[in-house]
Amino acid sequence: MSIVILGIETSCDETSAAVVVDGVTIKSNVISSQVDIHRKFGGVVPEIASRKHLEMINAVIREALDRAEIDFKDLDAVAVTYGPGLVGALLVGVAAAKAIAYGLDLPLLGVNHIEGHIFANMLVESEPGLPVLCLIVSGGHTDLVLIREFGRYELLGSTRDDAAGEAFDKVARVLGLGYPGGPLIDKLAACGNKDAIPLPRAYLEEGSFDFSFSGLKTAVINYIHRAVQKGGEHINKADVAASFRQAIVDVLADKTMLAARRYATKNIMLAGGVAANTLLREQLSRRASEEGLRLIYPPPVLCTDNAAMIACAAYYKYLRQDFAPLTLNAVPNLRLGRDCY
Ligand code: KG4
Numbered sequence: 001m002s003i004v005i006l007g008i009e010t011s012c013d014e015t016s017a018a019v020v021v022d023g024v025t026i027k028s029n030v031i032s033s034q035v036d037i038h039r040k041f042g043g044v045v046p047e048i049a050s051r052k053h054l055e056m057i058n059a060v061i062r063e064a065l066d067r068a069e070i071d072f073k074d075l076d077a078v079a080v081t082y083g084p085g086l087v088g089a090l091l092v093g094v095a096a097a098k099a100i101a102y103g104l105d106l107p108l109l110g111v112n113h114i115e116g117h118i119f120a121n122m123l124v125e126s127e128p129g130l131p132v133l134c135l136i137v138s139g140g141h142t143d144l145v146l147i148r149e150f151g152r153y154e155l156l157g158s159t160r161d162d163a164a165g166e167a168f169d170k171v172a173r174v175l176g177l178g179y180p181g182g183p184l185i186d187k188l189a190a191c192g193n194k195d196a197i198p199l200p201r202a203y204l205e206e207g208s209f210d211f212s213f214s215g216l217k218t219a220v221i222n223y224i225h226r227a228v229q230k231g232g233e234h235i236n237k238a239d240v241a242a243s244f245r246q247a248i249v250d251v252l253a254d255k256t257m258l259a260a261r262r263y264a265t266k267n268i269m270l271a272g273g274v275a276a277n278t279l280l281r282e283q284l285s286r287r288a289s290e291e292g293l294r295l296i297y298p299p300p301v302l303c304t305d306n307a308a309m310i311a312c313a314a315y316y317k318y319l320r321q322d323f324a325p326l327t328l329n330a331v332p333n334l335r336l337g338r339d340c341y
């Protein structure tokens, strides 16, 4: 018998609902992005995000059911992101999921957003081979996680300052490229020279799996300011984008490969918005295969925020009967592997 789960995701600026069968077949994955609204502010405005989620949530859920050609009565469970994220934004999804669970007497599943990003990989490869190493790189997180068993996560390292996506967004802003900056830098970098500008790469203490990108970000900002003071005509934006992208990817790839070797993992997974980065995928794929490992990564639409990954992660919780009570609340600083409901 198949298990049909409705997933709901509203942790940041995407209102999303998806129907996923047996944790692997995506029947629908509706994503209503608020990016055009937040763009003029150069980043996500939390109050606007929650209001927009409230306006969109019912229509997005309806659309997800329609596209999957099912109705509420065909659902086996409803799953929702309950953290980490913006509290007002999370609350909209949590309230909607609880209302559906209560109204239809369905089991409720509370999903950690970061765990959702990890499980986006299970939508493309349901048996990744354990232990597997996952590099999670999003707008809010940069984590290297060792997974010996799903549901239990060993944090090997994380960022001490800016997240990788945050660094991409800030550099893009200084270059006047727009928001979100990651995809724009990625595209522009393809026409630039990666060796044009020498930039620092922070490896921290020997053997550390932590990251730090604020020095790199400041070096780029200083380079641009100096060039502007000299008249500005010397700035080749594509060269800045290519040099910056190379510096950030070098550190991410080096540390990931070091951890894969240290913990003798079978394979490597990429998760989060920055996992859509073309250079990161290319460089890590090549280096992984040189060492007999496989790099698994979701298609770009499943790297950035979406509800299919939430429904997928929820399926494994469903199998474990790990249900959330109807008192489920939003937990803005929820930690990976530590459920609190
Ligand atoms: O996972 P996500 O959608 O939201 C969070 O949970 O944060 O990640 C969004 C981040 C943004 O910082 C965006 O600039 C970055 O992912 N991003 C990229 C690319 N596509 C999205 N960064 C680098 N290269 C890309 N192609």
Ligand code: ZN
Binding pocket: 113, 117, 138, 139, 272, 273, 304, 305
């Ligand atoms: Zn995310």
